Amino acid sequence: MVLADLGKRINSAVNNALSSAQSDYSTTIDNMLKAITTALLESDVNIQLVSRLRNNIKSKLMESKGNTKSVSNGQTKKLIQKTVYDELCALVDCNDGQEPFRPKKKQSNIIMFVGLQGSGKTTSCTKLAVYYSKRGFKVGLVCADTFRAGAFDQLKQNAIKARIPFYGSYTETDPVKVAAEGIAKFKKEKFEIIIVDTSGRHHQEESLFQEMVEISRVVKPNQTIMVLDASIGQAAEQQSKAFKESSDFGAIILTKMDGHARGGGAISAVAATNTPIIFIGTGEHIHDLEKFSPQSFISKLLGIGDMESLFETLQTVTNKEDTKATMENIQQGKFTLLDFKKQMQTIMKMGPLSNIAQMIPGMGNMMNQVGEEETSRSMKKMVYVLDSMTKEELESDGRIFIDEPSRMVRVARGSGTSVIDVEMILQQQQMMARMAQSVKAAQPGAAGGPAGNMPRMPGMPNIPGMPNISPQMMQQAQQKMRQNPGLMNNMMNMFGGNGGGMPDMNEMMKMMQDPQMQQMAKQFGMGM
Numbered sequence: 368m369v370l371a372d373l374g375k376r377i378n379s380a381v382n383n384a385l386s387s388a389q390s391d392y393s394t395t396i397d398n399m400l401k402a403i404t405t406a407l408l409e410s411d412v413n414i415q416l417v418s419r420l421r422n423n424i425k426s427k428l429m430e431s432k433g434n435t436k437s438v439s440n441g442q443t444k445k446l447i448q449k450t451v452y453d454e455l456c457a458l459v460d461c462n463d464g465q466e467p468f469r470p471k472k473k474q475s476n477i478i479m480f481v482g483l484q485g486s487g488k489t490t491s492c493t494k495l496a497v498y499y500s501k502r503g504f505k506v507g508l509v510c511a512d513t514f515r516a517g518a519f520d521q522l523k524q525n526a527i528k529a530r531i532p533f534y535g536s537y538t539e540t541d542p543v544k545v546a547a548e549g550i551a552k553f554k555k556e557k558f559e560i561i562i563v564d565t566s567g568r569h570h571q572e573e574s575l576f577q578e579m580v581e582i583s584r585v586v587k588p589n590q591t592i593m594v595l596d597a598s599i600g601q602a603a604e605q606q607s608k609a610f611k612e613s614s615d616f617g618a619i620i621l622t623k624m625d626g627h628a629r630g631g632g633a634i635s636a637v638a639a640t641n642t643p644i645i646f647i648g649t650g651e652h653i654h655d656l657e658k659f660s661p662q663s664f665i666s667k668l669l670g671i672g673d674m675e676s677l678f679e680t681l682q683t684v685t686n687k688e689d690t691k692a693t694m695e696n697i698q699q700g701k702f703t704l705l706d707f708k709k710q711m712q713t714i715m716k717m718g719p720l721s722n723i724a725q726m727i728p729g730m731g732n733m734m735n736q737v738g739e740e741e742t743s744r745s746m747k748k749m750v751y752v753l754d755s756m757t758k759e760e761l762e763s764d765g766r767i768f769i770d771e772p773s774r775m776v777r778v779a780r781g782s783g784t785s786v787i788d789v790e791m792i793l794q795q796q797q798m799m800a801r802m803a804q805s806v807k808a809a810q811p812g813a814a815g816g817p818a819g820n821m822p823r824m825p826g827m828p829n830i831p832g833m834p835n836i837s838p839q840m841m842q843q844a845q846q847k848m849r850q851n852p853g854l855m856n857n858m859m860n861m862f863g864g865n866g867g868g869m870p871d872m873n874e875m876m877k878m879m880q881d882p883q884m885q886q887m888a889k890q891f892g893m894g895m
């Protein structure tokens with residue numbers, strides 16, 4: 368059973384309880400808890416932890432039961448959902464009360480990795496290097512694994528791919544010496560984060576622990592991270608305890624959380640040892656590293672969406688200047704092809720589409736319908752088309768292509784696509800441009816002129832993965848926006864109109880709960 372199945376089973380246990388025709392409150396709760404605990408045990412979560420969760424949920428729900436005889440009222444339903452959510456968060460919460468490590472700019476922060484061979488150490492070193500490099504740190508990688516032949520080549524290949532400077536040796540056999548040299552070199556060159564990858568062994572051996580102690584003494588790390596393979600499930604607890612005695616690591620990265628049934632078991636087992644899990648590895652790609660927080664993890668598990676992670680990701684990829692320029696255009700009722708290109712690039716920079724979809728409430732389902740590969744292919748094609756346009760074309764409202772259709776042929780040829788592909792992009796951009804006009808019309812004090820005077824492409828086919836919007840739907844949306852300027856303001860804020868150039872997540876959350884917005888989203892084919 369993979370983690371997504373665990374989420375589904377917990378959800379269905381809760382939903383069954385909420386819609387239960389059973390008149391007895393206590394029996395309904397017992398049935399729900401039975402289904403939840405079975406699902407958790409089958410995900411390799413420790414039996415004592417499961418039993419504690421069960422008792423906590425039961426006692427909290429019985430305590431606040433009051434005169435409730437069944438779960439029929441809305442208040443009780445909310446209480447059940449919240450209690451289950453809180454207790455699941457507590458199950459994976461490994462907060463030991465310490466302030467998390469935060470690297471400081473303009474000084475050398477040394478991070479040392481430890482873990483067994485094959486746990487995903489080298490991969491995670493590169494992922495973390497990319498994570499910090501995207502946040503503006505100068506990062507270097509040191510390979511102090513002289514035990515496994517090929518370890519340096521692996522780190523080197525990863526580092527080159529990720530464009531991270533690296534240090535290692537093909538001839539030196541002393542890992543302590545390589546680590547010291549690498550650190551000295553990067554410190555001299557004023558690197559702000561130096562990540563040291565160390566050797567692993569297949570088993571927890573005395574020689575490995577001794578090596579960790581020696582490297583640690585020389586390296587003097589600001590943070591030591593242990594890498595654990597989540598597929599070992601509950602055994603993660605024992606492994607982390609064994610390492611703790613030799614290398615006093617302060618944080619854990621759990622790898623291979625993608626598609627592994629035992630991930631939930633591993634997280635809860637580690638949480639029980641009170642060592643913070645700081646990231647989880649969710650794939651082999653360098654961007655498949657997610658900051659771990661109990662709330663984010665449980666929200667994603669239950670398909671509620673995870674705005675916290677979305678905001679974090681957006682912060683790293685959004686170019687404030689670009690967002691500001693697009694917002695200025697929208698305020699003037701414009702949305703050029705260049706604005707369109709920037710939006711596409713932002714979405715594509717955010718990493719694998721399935722990861723982004725998971726963060727947005729309801730979007731995961733949409734991706735499931737059309738398929739990630741198809742959606743991703745369509746988006747890439749769009750970028751190729753936009754890349755083949757001239758500056759004049761990009762800065763235009765698209766009319767230029769209708770006046771001179773030969774431009775479409777040229778762009779199609781240049782991008783290796785077809786004229787239909789170019790037309791489809793123009794249609795998408797026009798749709799956004801019409802929305803921008805509605806936004807302008809709905810602004811307080813605006814003349815409120817109709818927003819239908821944009822050029823229209825006849826008979827456009829659907830774009831897989833993109834909502835299919837009819838002119839009627841567009842009109843309805845425009846009307847709703849004009850009727851409700853508050854809604855429009857929320858939308859503006861969401862796209863960065865709140866002055867800081869960044870989406871305002873509070874506004875976004877509020878907006879998602881707005882019944883009108885939800886109705887509109889439904890019309891646009893986007894679940895919320």
Ligand SMILES: Nc1nc2c(ncn2[C@@H]2O[C@H](COP(=O)(O)OP(=O)(O)OP(=O)(O)O)[C@@H](O)[C@H]2O)c(=O)[nH]1
Pocket residue numbers: 482483484485486487488489490491512515518521566567568622623624625647648649650651655
């Ligand atoms: N699916 C998945 N695979 C991962 C993840 N992290 C690492 N891997 C894969 O796990 C395998 C082992 O990863 P490495 O980074 O080589 O492991 P290591 O711990 O450095 O191993 P040694 O260098 O031998 O000590 C590789 O095939 C990685 O691509 C993850 O989060 N998800």
